[in-house]
Amino acid sequence: MEGALSTAEGVAARLTAWRQRVEQALDAALPAEEAWPATIHRAVRYSLFAGGKRLRPLLVLAAAEAVGAPEPEALAFACAVEMIHTYSLIHDDLPAMDNDDLRRGKPTSHKVFGEAIAILAGDALLTRAFHLLAEVPAEATAEALRRRLRASALLGEACGTGGLIGGQVLDLESEGQDVDAATLERLHRAKTGALLGACVLAPAALAEAGPEDTQRLQRFARAAGLAFQVVDDVLDATEGDAQLGKTAGKDRAAGKATYVRVHGLEAARALAARLREEALQAVAPFGERGAPLAALGRMMVDRRA
């Protein structure tokens, strides 16, 4: 039904096709921009369709491919994850949090719609993500219902106070502090790692994958997720605003804990390279079916923005 994954071109074509499917599914999962009350739907769509790379939804679909999870189930989860990710960006950018004016090269939500609507747009995306996962086809089997609930619980765990939210708290509390390497890793495991982990663990739950495959996915997500963050810190220290589409050097200026600050620039680069290898090795046993995941793992590290 879909092109081969034996060549780099085949993998790239698959990722492009998945990205289109995600865009369509996200669009279909939200009320139209003019639906009442229009302000909030404009704000929600402004941030959700701001040109994000759709990394997390693609990780969901790639992990589903690796372990054989049903694509419609994976697609619903992929949309929920992207909504969660977008909500967290909108709230993180608020003046009371990181106070960012620029995101993906565009003014942040509160700059365009004001703080009140930005807070509500984040709330709306968070709500819709879980709402979407509660919508199941009438003919779904008991097992399908149970898997859906399991994936939903995984998402709740990942974006709760032990994950996404806890990471943001630690990030705020560590500003201007002298943070050691262990705290920094804990921060990122919670703030970005937990949601990235859910991206690959939910497909494992949806496919009822065995423990070996699940562990492979978990190792991939941990290594690639950490590498992604290290590269973020390296780029923040070395690139300009225009390249990043957000305010460069901001983390340093805010006295934030970064890998470059804790380890130095060269050691941070070496760490990213080591984690990249670890991620690729973890999914090598999947063979061709793991090729999209491996491609995403490379993209997470070999980037300029």
Add this chain to the structure above:
Amino acid sequence: MEGALSTAEGVAARLTAWRQRVEQALDAALPAEEAWPATIHRAVRYSLFAGGKRLRPLLVLAAAEAVGAPEPEALAFACAVEMIHTYSLIHDDLPAMDNDDLRRGKPTSHKVFGEAIAILAGDALLTRAFHLLAEVPAEATAEALRRRLRASALLGEACGTGGLIGGQVLDLESEGQDVDAATLERLHRAKTGALLGACVLAPAALAEAGPEDTQRLQRFARAAGLAFQVVDDVLDATEGDAQLGKTAGKDRAAGKATYVRVHGLEAARALAARLREEALQAVAPFGERGAPLAALGRMMVDRRA
């Protein structure tokens, strides 16, 4: 197993017992205050255990009693609804929204913990509400799983942009505007009515109640919910801070749309009395099993704070 509902004392005792069960279940559903990261758990518990009347969870349990929904299912939903309600209060009180310093006689979350943590505490409660509903006993039947997902979808609908969030948007947009009676009703149906509706419709879904019983509950929720809001506006216009536990006269001062402003004080009081009767009539056919609902309906109107 529980006391009779044939006397006012029996009904009062039942409501007290339910309130205790809700307190215990909410406590059990959240990480301990000292769990990492402690700041956020302190903030979450500060608002969730701030002495709220637990009106919404009690409505859930009373509606479950009226239609015969399983109590453990109703209790989980009751906790989720109270978390949602509390998140909405925390976010509504923020400086960017209604900028309130006082809630239930205590300083609001952002006054105690700062804006960033208040935003995150709201996010955490919203997340945990849906997470809780995704946690099901391993032995749950297919039908139980389906009902749980239906209740979860009802909640998502009620607190999305067509409900709770949409109502808050309309509330913000109507500040200082000359609002007519129809807009005012639409505002409150969304802002408070949708969630109150879910409180009684979810038990109907959990019990797979017939259309007649479901309509009775719906009529009750619409009438009692609107009456509740009208009484809120009357109290805001006539009572002092100490009595209300929040800043009195604030809605008027902010140029907010209120029933007193649109209809006048006497007409607002008459409207509340008429809606009260409508609510009580709607649940009269349930007989004794509807007595707790009727008692809650009366409490929603006959109050001084």
